[in-house]
Amino acid sequence: MKNILGFKFSGINCGLKKSKKRDLGLIMSSEKCISHAVFTKNKILAAPLIVSKKIIKNNEIYGVIVNSGNANACTGIKGIKAVEKTINKAADFTNLNKKNFFVSSTGIIGIQLDVNKITNNFDRLFNNLHVKNIKDFAEAIMTTDKYSKIKKSEISIGTKKGSIIGVAKGAGMIHPNMATMLCYLLTDIKFDIKTFRNFINRAVDSTFNCISVDGEMSTNDTVLGLSNGLLGNNKINNKSPQANKIYKSIENIFYELSRDIVLDGEGSTKICKIIVKGAKSFKDSKKIARNIANSLLFKTALFGSDPNWGRIISAVGSTQIKYIDQNSIDIYIGDKLVVKNGLGLKLSKKINQIMRKKEIKIIIDLKKGKYESFMLTNDIGHEYIKINSLYTT
Amino acid sequence: MKNILGFKFSGINCGLKKSKKRDLGLIMSSEKCISHAVFTKNKILAAPLIVSKKIIKNNEIYGVIVNSGNANACTGIKGIKAVEKTINKAADFTNLNKKNFFVSSTGIIGIQLDVNKITNNFDRLFNNLHVKNIKDFAEAIMTTDKYSKIKKSEISIGTKKGSIIGVAKGAGMIHPNMATMLCYLLTDIKFDIKTFRNFINRAVDSTFNCISVDGEMSTNDTVLGLSNGLLGNNKINNKSPQANKIYKSIENIFYELSRDIVLDGEGSTKICKIIVKGAKSFKDSKKIARNIANSLLFKTALFGSDPNWGRIISAVGSTQIKYIDQNSIDIYIGDKLVVKNGLGLKLSKKINQIMRKKEIKIIIDLKKGKYESFMLTNDIGHEYIKINSLYTT
Numbered sequence: 001m002k003n004i005l006g007f008k009f010s011g012i013n014c015g016l017k018k019s020k021k022r023d024l025g026l027i028m029s030s031e032k033c034i035s036h037a038v039f040t041k042n043k044i045l046a047a048p049l050i051v052s053k054k055i056i057k058n059n060e061i062y063g064v065i066v067n068s069g070n071a072n073a074c075t076g077i078k079g080i081k082a083v084e085k086t087i088n089k090a091a092d093f094t095n096l097n098k099k100n101f102f103v104s105s106t107g108i109i110g111i112q113l114d115v116n117k118i119t120n121n122f123d124r125l126f127n128n129l130h131v132k133n134i135k136d137f138a139e140a141i142m143t144t145d146k147y148s149k150i151k152k153s154e155i156s157i158g159t160k161k162g163s164i165i166g167v168a169k170g171a172g173m174i175h176p177n178m179a180t181m182l183c184y185l186l187t188d189i190k191f192d193i194k195t196f197r198n199f200i201n202r203a204v205d206s207t208f209n210c211i212s213v214d215g216e217m218s219t220n221d222t223v224l225g226l227s228n229g230l231l232g233n234n235k236i237n238n239k240s241p242q243a244n245k246i247y248k249s250i251e252n253i254f255y256e257l258s259r260d261i262v263l264d265g266e267g268s269t270k271i272c273k274i275i276v277k278g279a280k281s282f283k284d285s286k287k288i289a290r291n292i293a294n295s296l297l298f299k300t301a302l303f304g305s306d307p308n309w310g311r312i313i314s315a316v317g318s319t320q321i322k323y324i325d326q327n328s329i330d331i332y333i334g335d336k337l338v339v340k341n342g343l344g345l346k347l348s349k350k351i352n353q354i355m356r357k358k359e360i361k362i363i364i365d366l367k368k369g370k371y372e373s374f375m376l377t378n379d380i381g382h383e384y385i386k387i388n389s390l391y392t393t
Numbered sequence: 394m395k396n397i398l399g400f401k402f403s404g405i406n407c408g409l410k411k412s413k414k415r416d417l418g419l420i421m422s423s424e425k426c427i428s429h430a431v432f433t434k435n436k437i438l439a440a441p442l443i444v445s446k447k448i449i450k451n452n453e454i455y456g457v458i459v460n461s462g463n464a465n466a467c468t469g470i471k472g473i474k475a476v477e478k479t480i481n482k483a484a485d486f487t488n489l490n491k492k493n494f495f496v497s498s499t500g501i502i503g504i505q506l507d508v509n510k511i512t513n514n515f516d517r518l519f520n521n522l523h524v525k526n527i528k529d530f531a532e533a534i535m536t537t538d539k540y541s542k543i544k545k546s547e548i549s550i551g552t553k554k555g556s557i558i559g560v561a562k563g564a565g566m567i568h569p570n571m572a573t574m575l576c577y578l579l580t581d582i583k584f585d586i587k588t589f590r591n592f593i594n595r596a597v598d599s600t601f602n603c604i605s606v607d608g609e610m611s612t613n614d615t616v617l618g619l620s621n622g623l624l625g626n627n628k629i630n631n632k633s634p635q636a637n638k639i640y641k642s643i644e645n646i647f648y649e650l651s652r653d654i655v656l657d658g659e660g661s662t663k664i665c666k667i668i669v670k671g672a673k674s675f676k677d678s679k680k681i682a683r684n685i686a687n688s689l690l691f692k693t694a695l696f697g698s699d700p701n702w703g704r705i706i707s708a709v710g711s712t713q714i715k716y717i718d719q720n721s722i723d724i725y726i727g728d729k730l731v732v733k734n735g736l737g738l739k740l741s742k743k744i745n746q747i748m749r750k751k752e753i754k755i756i757i758d759l760k761k762g763k764y765e766s767f768m769l770t771n772d773i774g775h776e777y778i779k780i781n782s783l784y785t786t
Contacts, residue, residue: 314612
């Protein structure tokens with residue numbers, strides 16, 4: 001696969017993490033990027049989001065600076081000033097403008113960010129920029145993630161080959177609306193800005209908003225898309241012949257990253273795709289899938305490889321959707337029918353084998369309408385408790 | 394305390410639980426009771442609830458038959474027939490009517506109930522009736538509860554002393570709307586039926602609907618109130634001089650039982666009262682309190698005695714209530730201010746001591762309005778995972 005045009009990466013340790021692991025990352029583009037970001041819907045916004053929300057509007061991003069180890073959330077005016085200092089110093093350092101830098105943070109909430117640790121290390125950070133250092137960047141944005149998450153794709157546009165790269169971090173606190181999740185989508189393909197925004201929004205909706213690790217939504221979640229257009233193709237818009245292929249490629253990168261995030265959920269041992277069919281609206285099917293995905297009882301049963309469909313059907317009913325009829329519900333574990341018209345069938349040994357797999361599919365068919373949707377979720381086990389009961393102390 | 398007039402109890406083992414523990418309970422009144430029940434809002438209703446919902450309308454209850462070990466939920470027409478057989482046999486056995494018996498079940502979902510184990514043991518069940526056997530009854534309705542739950546109260550009405558007794562079971566799957574929770578409130582005080590219904594509804598709303606163990610709502614939850622009126626007082630209505638005292642007494646019994654249920658939550662080691670003040674509506678304050686009470690990250694922090702207020706403020710914001718302003722939020726742990734206007738204060742050692750207590754109070758003040766409400770919640774630790782990952786297998 002060819003290298004993406006114009007983007008370089010860097011990732012170093014600047015002392016924010018006690019562990020000496022990388023905790024400061026940088027993406028730089030040689031050309032100005034059009035950009036679009038989707039932010040958390042949490043009403044408590046971290047300082048970098050308050051600042052970056054304004055910056056993104058200028059559509060003139062060259063650089064993205066990300067620190068892990070401290071979320072810079074609930075840090076008041078001092079937190080805002082820390083972001084501003086980061087941007088000002090970066091602009092000085094590069095002879096660029098304050099409008100050209102986007103900032104993200106991830107880590108603990110409510111502790112003031114020691115911004116000097118970031119700015120005093122700009123020399124090392126900027127001098128390490130290289131297209132190959134994307135791995136360092138991916139590591140630098142990790143918190144409780146067990147592995148870094150990078151997905152790449154290449155698309156032919158006429159005689160040229162465009163690149164799309166996604167880098168993400170996730171782990172705990174993942175929920176629809178992308179809790180404690182950072183994702184950067186970079187491309188050298190030239191886009192019409194409206195189409196770029198539309199692609200990012202749609203693809204976030206059908207991927208990152210379909211995952212749940214623990215039903216939480218963080219103060220820092222961000223998906224940022226950057227296109228520097230260095231491929232020199234005709235601007236991609238909705239009517240371009242390659243539009244659908246490119247959209248699918250973005251969606252696929254987001255899907256693969258979100259799947260990785262669920263699999264890497266704090267203490268997670270398996271991943272489950274919950275498909276709800278036969279609803280009278282998309283919204284209803286989603287509500288039910290989400291209710292199961294967030295059910296602690298379901299997630300602990302998953303951990304124990306227990307085919308406890310009673311917890312599934314109970315989570316269906318607790319949505320209180322009026323037309324749900326227990327006598328018409330079918331449930332499949334893998335491809336095996338385990339509940340027919342609300343009644344449990346005799347469970348074969350095969351079911352226990354399916355439940356012990358690392359990836360499980362469960363289908364709930366309400367048989368009331370034509371709408372369907374899914375959620376990806378994981379199990380909750382002892383590791384989750386261990387990690388989360390001792391996070392700050 | 395005097396004995397309640399006219400009520401007797403029984404609790405035996407009939408073979409539904411493998412453990413040989415009591416699993417079949419009976420309450421009998423010597424006089425016909427006026428009655429009112431609040432049922433789960435889950436759209437998947439267990440068979441006894443489908444039947445008992447009709448029976449309660451006749452307002453002629455003499456007996457309540459409760460089994461544990463099997464929820465008789467998702468059991469289709471066979472499940473309904475099992476409840477009908479229980480009622481028919483009980484009516485035959487006592488020379489009463491089918492309208493006179495209320496049935497509840499609790500336990501595993503989706504396995505057919507072996508109703509003969511119940512009806513074949515009616516001899517022993519009915520012959521064991523005694524006012525002192527309330528403890529046996531309370532044990533017979535337990536599932537994963539660690540202890541039985543009985544609360545009593547006595548109220549002077551003129552020269553007479555009226556009795557009110559509450560018996561409940563809870564443990565896992567507890568959530569507003571009373572998941573997997575059974576409660577029986579019995580009194581010999583004579584009531585106007587409308588007032589009785591109103592008292593039960595109001596008291597359920599301000600107690601059982603304010604607790605959360607794991608955010609689940611079951612298929613079987615029931616609060617049943619029975620009044621046999623044997624005290625012979627003038628019917629209590631809204632205008633009776635004792636009305637408020639009696640209401641408070643019912644509410645207090647429900648509060649004490651719901652507190653016990655949270656404390657006895659599966660694997661729970663502590664209880665936390667979350668008070669949300671300064672909201673612009675009662676509904677908003679409740680939504681926020683509930684969101685914190687159900688937050689897995691908060692519940693694991695509670696388990697680890699970790700004063701992680703970042704998770705609290707994040708759960709406040711994720712309700713997406715528009716007027717939430719992070720710069721005006723105060724948070725108290727116990728009586729100690731830990732967040733002032735959205736900014737964390739230096740935590741004293743005292744905070745860690747408070748977090749290690751068995752009962753903790755946390756106050757969130759939005760400073761935006763005059764409404765306030767609370768939720769009782771517990772922590773989630775290793776025991777919860779252990780119990781719930783291996784419930785059916």
